[in-house]
Amino acid sequence: MDVSSRIRAGRRWLVAPGPRSRRGVAGEAVLALVVGLLAAGTEQLLAAAGARTVLVGAGAALLALLRRRLPAGVLVLAGGLAPVLGGFGVVLWLAGWSAGRRIAGVGRALGVFTLSYAVFVGGSVLDAGAWRAPLVLVLFTTLYYFTTTVVPGLASRYWTQRRTLLDALRERNAQLVREHAMVAGQARLRERQRIAQDMHDSLGHRLALISVHTGALEVDQELTTRQRAVVGVLRDASVTAMRELREVVGILRDGVEAPVAGKAGRAARGTAGIPELVASAPAGNEIELCSSGEARVLAPAADHAAYRIVQEALTNAYKHAPGARITVSLRYEPDSLVVEVVNGAGGPVGGEVVSGGQGLTGLHERARLVGGLVHAGPVTGGGFRVAAMLPYGFGGTAGGEPGQLAPFVAEGNDFRVKTPELVPGEGDPVAVRQVWSAPEREWPDGGEEAHRSGRFALGCGMAVAALVVLLVAAGVGLVYLLGVLDRGxxxxxxxxxxxxxxxxxxxxxxxxxxxxxxxxxxxxxxxxxxxxxxxxxxxxxxxxxxxxxxxxxxxxxxxxxxxxxxxxxxxx
CATH class of the missing domain: 3.30.1450.10 (Beta-lactamase Inhibitory Protein; Chain:B, domain 1)
Incomplete structure (x- = not known):
């Protein structure tokens, strides 16, 4: 091993276990230099010789560097040297803070601090020589050691344990959120599969019968040409409905988007399929399609929502205003697509209109999931208007799964993550509602910035408390010193x-x-x-x-x- 490798290995050993950035290493070096200068200055104030001042400064800087790797040894050594060499008193403060957070185990930490205290008091008594009041000296040194070493050690240990606890709670909270999301996803998938099976067994059978009967009726020689054309439209509609049913069943069963339009035999979906919807209007309805602005690509969920909104609005117009003029408008605005379907007053409705009563409610929910909104209502002079605004870039998904809401709060946010709960919904048989879990209500919002502020406030509070204790100790020491001087x-x-x-x-x-x-x-x-x-x-x-x-x-x-x-x- 060459010299440079030895130096790097020694530096890594000296800095302390765990990864350290260059900024951290530079900070440790600067701190050691400052401690060395303070120790040397203290020795010089105590009228020490020049060589002794240099040695004390160098020794203090070395102990400051070793405090991370050898916290117990540095604390005991600083406690023994501080009474004899006053410059090491600066190291005692730093060693107490570092030992409080780095010595594992309460018993071991208590033993190390007790040994350091005994060495410190013993050195103070021996250095005092033949002083006639050793108990008073022990009291004074005890107060000094408690203020300069024990208080920083306790504050550092509390801060470290609190940070460890918060990290463990954050990890546990994130794990619970992931587990709840997995449970919700499995339940949603099972319910989708059940619904898909029911739709396939019931609706698929009925649509197949309609397709077979209309196909047979289309070749009936007794029908006129116009009647055959109408029956052909019915047969094509039933076949298209069966294909769409297969797509919906596939989405419900597998939880994935339908394949991209463009294959043979498939109707186009999204805004590309709106012209086909207009072209397939029943006889007697005049439909006009208008488009303005520069066409832009929408997110898949928003594109599909636009198609379904036009489809539902046209269906309502066919049922409630037969023969009315219908205008379909697509306006590409700078930030969103505006879809508008307006129909005039139609003729009388023949027979009973079959309606589920949930069409417009479903449109509102579909637009909300992609970040848009829908307005529906009558227009002046008769007729009805459905208008929707759909943003271009909002996918309305989390993790790419269709129909899944984006998380209300990110997992990295401290303890305010909302956990999913399965509840019955109106539009979706299984909906996911975000609820607070009981332990999570107790923790404040704000994420990492709030944690930094909390740690800063805690550190300031401890610093103020230590300063108050130090001022009280200084006052007591001053009163005692005046009394002692008066006796000599x-x-x-x-x-x-x-x-x-x-x-x-x-x-x-x-x-x-x-x-x-x-x-x-x-x-x-x-x-x-x-x-x-x-x-x-x-x-x-x-x-x-x-x-x-x-x-x-x-x-x-x-x-x-x-x-x-x-x-x-x-x-x-």
């Missing part, structure tokens, strides 16, 4: 008021205890202490003239008396 500091006037030789008990009552972080490291830096004496070193409340030194007061006791007091300066 006296005014020069009090130093002057104490006389050598007074009782130790009286002197200590008039002096602070010295148990403070302000006095850490002051012992042993001044003049030699008297033999066998116990000395108390306190800081002065006033600053000295030199910026590099600090004035302090020392009181030494032996045999229950104050035997010496000295004032001197120590290096900062």
């Amino acid at each position: 500091m006296i005014e020069p006037s009090r130093y002057e008021a104490l006389r050598v030789g007074i009782a130790e008990e009286e002197a200590r009552d008039r002096l602070p205890s010295g148990d403070s972080v302000a006095t850490l490291g002051l012992s042993g830096k001044g003049p030699a202490e008297p033999a066998g004496a116990e000395c108390l070193v306190l800081m002065s409340s006033e600053t000295g003239g030199d910026r590099d030194t600090e004035p302090v007061f020392r009181f030494c006791f032996r045999d229950g008396k104050l035997i010496e007091k000295k004032s001197y300066d120590v290096a900062r």
